[in-house]
Amino acid sequence: MKREQDRGKIWWGKLPCAIQSFEEMRKDGYAYVDKTDLIWEMVHDAKVQFYARPRRFGKSLMISTLKSYFEGRGDLFEGLKVEQKRQAAGETEWVKHPVFVFGFSASSFNGKNDVYEILNGFLLRYSEPYGLESDAPIDERFKRLILTAYEQTGRRPVILVDEYDNPLTDTLHPDQQELHQFYKRELRGFYKVIKECTEQLRLVVITGITQFNDLSLFSGINQLRNLSFDPKYATLFGITEEELLENFTEEINRIAERYRLDFDGMVAKLREKYDGYRFTERDVHVYNPQSIIFAFDACRLEGFWASTGTSALLATVFPTYDYDFSLLQQPVSSTYEDLKCMDITRKNPIPLLFQSGYLTLIDYRVMTDAVQLTFPNHEVRTAFWRVVVPLYGSGRDDSGNTAPFIASLDFGNLPQAMDRLQGLMAGVAYSTVARKKIEKEGGDTREGLYEELFQTALYAWFSALGMMVRTEVHSLKGRSDVEVQIGDKIFIFELKVGPMEYTAQDALAQIKKQGYASPYLGQGKQITLIGVSIDTRQETRGQMEWTSEELQ
Template sequence: MEQIRKLPIGIQTFEKLREENYLYVDKTAMVYQMASASTPYFLSRPRRFGKSLLLSTFEAYFQGRKDLFRGLAIERLESDWETYPVFHLDLNAEKYDCKEALEQILSRNLSLWEDRWGRDAAEHTLSSRFSGCIRRAAMQSGKQVVVLVDEYDKPLLQALLDESLSDEYRRILKAFYGVLKSADRYLRFVFLTGVTKFAQVSVFSDLNQLNDISMKQPYAGICGITQGELLQVFRPELEALALRMDCSLEMVVGKMRTLYDGYHFHSASTGLFNPFSVLNAFDANEMGNYWFQTGTPTYLVDLLKQSDYDLRLLIDGVEVTSSSFSEYRAEAGNPLPMIYQSGYLTIKGYDKEVNLYTLGFPNDEVRYGFLNFLLPYYTQVSSDETGFRIAQFMRKLRAGDVDAFMEHLRVFFSGIPYELSDNTERHYQAIFYVVFTLLGQFVETEVRSARGRADAVVKTKDAVYVFEFKLNGTAEEALRQITEKGYLIPYRLDGKRLVKVGVNFSKETRNVERYLVEG
């Protein structure tokens, strides 16, 4: 019987991963490169992207655990294997619902370090205790100290929409992280990770020597899996999946690219696969939506609703400057930084002549997962009901029954409460966009991404349906626009039935008022 290889799902400790013979994508050459410098680092990456394992790898390296690195790239690079005092602070696993919760977790870690390095009775504040621990550890060991902070921003994320609590957390963290500047002479290496770069937290303003590598090309692949790494490390798992799906290895890799690849943390970097989704697909021997199911981004929905952000920009891809998504500023009313840094958008293009980035969904797992999750907040139709409705829409079009499709659409809109966004037109246009994008899970669809294209195009095995919607116009106007603008021309050579659907949507009744079908 063939031995099943051990997949490191949920393994965040490098020591356990190596000692228990889990598969490992070797990132240690980059670990050595970074550890060779003494500049403090900061890295922003989405959740479940390997940040905790990366910090644990640095911890093992600075503890001199040469035994754990046998056979890895760093073994050929490092010869000294010196040991340093390591302060590893993990803020990921706690619930921060009050300032006392944050103070307690910081105090608990400080107490552990004080048990090892001693405490001065004159040190009363969290920051003075932290500073004292660093100083004593350096003096007693004769070595500078290594500080590793995992998910530095977890308290801030949990208090994102509570201004008072956010202010308390910023005050506490400002003083605590500020120690990393005043204690600089005692520090050998500092590395902070998180999901989001909060512009308001002074760890980024006070630590002016901080090296933010979140969008630097040399570090783009430090978390995540490249296609080369996927093929090199996981070929047996890919072959097993190909056998299970009765297709070629190339087809499996292509399907995984569509679902899990596409993350870019620099405009010129290669695409990265989501490691959590890849590992779970191999473990289940089946492709599914694994990453999105591990967390519900309710805070993102709240941000989108507060900012009245146009959802169509997220679907089509939005062009922005780097400053508009690289740091989160609560007062700016801009949800893009949080959406990007949380992993729901990524860099899809860059125009160097005008210095503009194009942000879009990285892959289908994120695109359909995010929109399926989002639609109930705009329609108050449950997520289970949304999925059922979308499947029904798809079945009617596949059967060529446009009338039944439009009747389902009417029923869908009739279930939306009267109390909606102030911008009614944008709200309903966004819902149309989301509905037709979600249809792309089952049939090939396009939604308008440039001037001169129809509102939506749906392609089935037998037909191409072109939809044009008018708000408080007429169905005749919508149908005439399809003809005059030549929306069907690109599909004449497909050999399929071409169907025009002109729809008038009434803002008064908030529903489809009348539609016409030709073809």
């Protein structure tokens, strides 16, 4: 059967765009990356399990798969890996259990009754078949549902909670702390029932973005296991490159034809754009499943995850953090244990960035618990800096100059580009980041402070538009401030920031004297050297002069 979204295309297939139902995926013939061997492992693992992964990584599909498993829908699992697991274990009959799914992902939370309304809606639906009344508090009704389902069916119920933390991440901003704490209290009573009914339950699986250590919601559930970092489940969410090549060869060939690349070249592009996520000590990487599926469906390499991921969360929360974002131009260090908690001091956003998918592991040392993190891929790096860019402007309209600035560079109109840059630079000294940095340092007298701000702002602007950009690039004689590659064009910037003691010509002379362009010579690239002098004097702060020279 042809899907509506495929009409008019020269090809059509069963790509599971935004399909989160295992039953729908199997019955309607969508392409399915078989993870059911890991589903079987989950079924036979701890009684109460927790998994944290970024949004759009397949958590809802995993919950739906477990639902079908415990509803005894063996017909949906025919031909999948789980059959081999069950056969080896001597499991012949599919046993049906009462299954109760509570999902928080489909709603936004900004009112006092929002959590109650979600829980009440689910409980009304699940209680009706058992003839239960709805005249008691949520926790009492939940407990009554579990006990009654067990008594009437003789089977222990299964509880599945999808995106448990959505009410809490929606209210992370300091202005919403009263509502945030209210939601915590309401949810704590709901989860307390799981502890009280553990003996009557077959399995509990809870998913979310953030770790729960500091949320204290589940403190009473003694048997809860956080399996987010378990190497056994490293590939439960996301798509490995092996799975990509096994299941989507036709799609890779199709998109390769559009971009005029061979098969291996296209795989390399996909890897750069969407791969790179690593969540456990096991050195295995996965692709973002939504991004790669949407890219195949659109036959385009675009930033799909950011439009449906957690950018809104970061845009709301980041301005409240006291953190030097320029540190993220290079890999950052942390500990495995720190990554499991939210930082309530608002000084360290690394755990939030890791849990929400903006940073990923690149190294892990078991003996010391030390980890290094960086952006997983091009898509995420671009999405992150788009969130950060407004923090480097004096107002909301400043970021509107960024795209025309890049376009002017690309089309060779350097005077127009530098006019745009003047407008961008004018706001940096008065930006949110600048105010926080100056306040933290007790003034703006430190040498190099404004140079750091302007350099990071340039990096953010270029990165937000998907450009290849590097800062503090080392050469044999020194290091350039910012280097940008747009196609076959290389732009090397040297910034002189201060009370106009050094001119733009001085900056250009430094680029030439230090040989910053040497690594690119003889490659057939168009190289443009740009010297910039930016004024930090209070009355003329942000004003600049520039000069340039092209190399062939």
